[in-house]
Amino acid sequence: MRFGMGWNAVRIASAMVAVALGASACGSEQPVAAAALPPEPVIDLSTLDVGNHPTAPREYGTVKNMQQAKIIEAERMANFIPLTSEIDPRFKFGHKVSLNSRVFFDPKHSNLGDAIKLDKFAEVAPDFVTGFASGGTTDQEIQGIDLMNVVMVFPDEQKAAEMAVALELSDRSYNDQNVPVEIPKYPAAKAHWVPTTQSIGSWFATGKLVIYSWVYDYLRIAAEVVDQNELLTLVQKSLDVVVPAMAKFTPTPVDQLMNLQMDIDGVLGRTLPRIDEELNTNPPGVYTGLAGLHFSASPGTSRPEWEAAGVDRYAQDQARVYRARDRAAALRLFEQQAQLNKTVRSAAAPKNLPQAKCWEYVGKDKWVIRFYCAVSYDRYTALVSSQQLLDAQQRISAQYALLTTAK
Incomplete structure (x- = not known):
């Protein structure tokens, strides 16, 4: 057994999760009624700034190696x-x-x-x-x-x-x-x-x-x-x-490992893929039920919210995608992503995607990723992060396009 911890090497990923998901136990107590929901906004995807990020869903099939x-x-x-x-x-x-x-x-x-x-x-x-x-x-x-x-x-x-x-x-x-x-x-x-x-x-x-x-x-x-x-x-x-x-x-x-399927219900296929490793220390993956809480900064307090929303799939790659019970539950998760306080303030939404929300970490911890954006569509809520606001805006725009074009 070893003793002593080299914490700085791991604080970045931890802090990123803390800012992005730490508020997931907050928010309104009552779920949004499905009948009260307005229709999904009509967005012209061609007007979105997605940078170099892909916007077409992928099919993974079986493992390749x-x-x-x-x-x-x-x-x-x-x-x-x-x-x-x-x-x-x-x-x-x-x-x-x-x-x-x-x-x-x-x-x-x-x-x-x-x-x-x-x-x-x-x-x-x-x-x-x-x-x-x-x-x-x-x-x-x-x-x-x-x-x-x-x-x-x-x-x-x-x-x-x-x-x-x-x-x-x-x-x-x-x-x-x-x-x-x-x-x-x-x-x-x-x-x-x-x-x-x-x-x-x-x-x-x-x-x-x-x-x-x-x-x-x-x-x-x-x-x-x-x-x-x-x-x-x-x-x-x-x-x-x-x-x-x-x-x-x-x-x-x-002897059957090479027969494993890489995706579940196409959820990973509609998750924004990474174009570089950055702080993505875990490989891309999709999980069932509440297993995504293994990656949460506060699983004990987040679990009741995930259960209330009926989260049955969680995927992570360049983005984090949550599939909820229905659109109302997904919107509830979306609203819980950014709880503003003295270290987290609102940032500009992406161009031509006003229903997305972005925020900025302004605290003193140098290991925390600075910008975050989230969006919801149908049963899905998605979250991205970046050290640059424009990049975060481009990522969430591309992620929105992925969600809306996936079958």
Whole structure:
């Protein structure tokens, strides 16, 4: 287990999500009645400034290579992984490390190294297929407790059982202060901690999966206070929720991975594709139900709003697209995107797209993306961000065109 966090490298993506989605638990209490809605505005798409961004929906079909296959398999699995707020309501904020890289298909290029020692991961676990990290924290200012669950897929149950042992040993060997410890309700779990540090890592095999659970308590560590029972209780509580949830997920046989479909219901196809990587640390993907909350800065408080809106699909690429129950619910989500305050002020809407909204972050945090724009059409709400207002306006204009021309 490693200790110490290099936070600046991950704050940009985290802050972007915080500004863009942090207000999603606010807004009017009553949904807009469908009968009261005015008709969709008629927009001449030829008059929109879309820059170099595409405006035609895409059809993805099956994956094109094994890397794509592993990404899609990780995204499929994410639909079954519980949010940390479901494990314990205290963990209502998104965990910044795992927000930066939740899809975990190549250990050599993962940002999970602060929680797992990955230097020898490929060597120790050559049969690793893919994984997904779900994390949460009790405090956005890194003054609480972090909880992360990384679920990893292996070809079969024997490999998973072997890798839980091997990976824990490799991780434990990184620090000569690490001491093995047993999780009372899960004697098969392999875990360790440093007796002077309020943190623990646990590896548990279930079926073809290995669940890595990690707890890091900033306040107790700063106060030099340790409580092993508290750590064991939290890991056990986490496994009590995650293990039965993952039993509902059926991993794709390795020899069938290349048959996976990249899109669900064409939602990714109507999501603005990225033309550069910028801060898009997670690969493009589409998720079912509430799994998109894995990427939210405040999943615990956002969930009731998503449920009220009937969000059943979430896609992210250059834009974030939410499919709601109906047009009224989508408009409700749209209105919740920008809650103005002393650090967020209104910005100009795109030319010839007055129903879109844009806003600007004017706070002092240099890591936060400056401009955001959102728009709604039919059942869909979309959100984009950029460091330049014109670029954000062009992106949301192109995204609007995608939504209106998709079948």
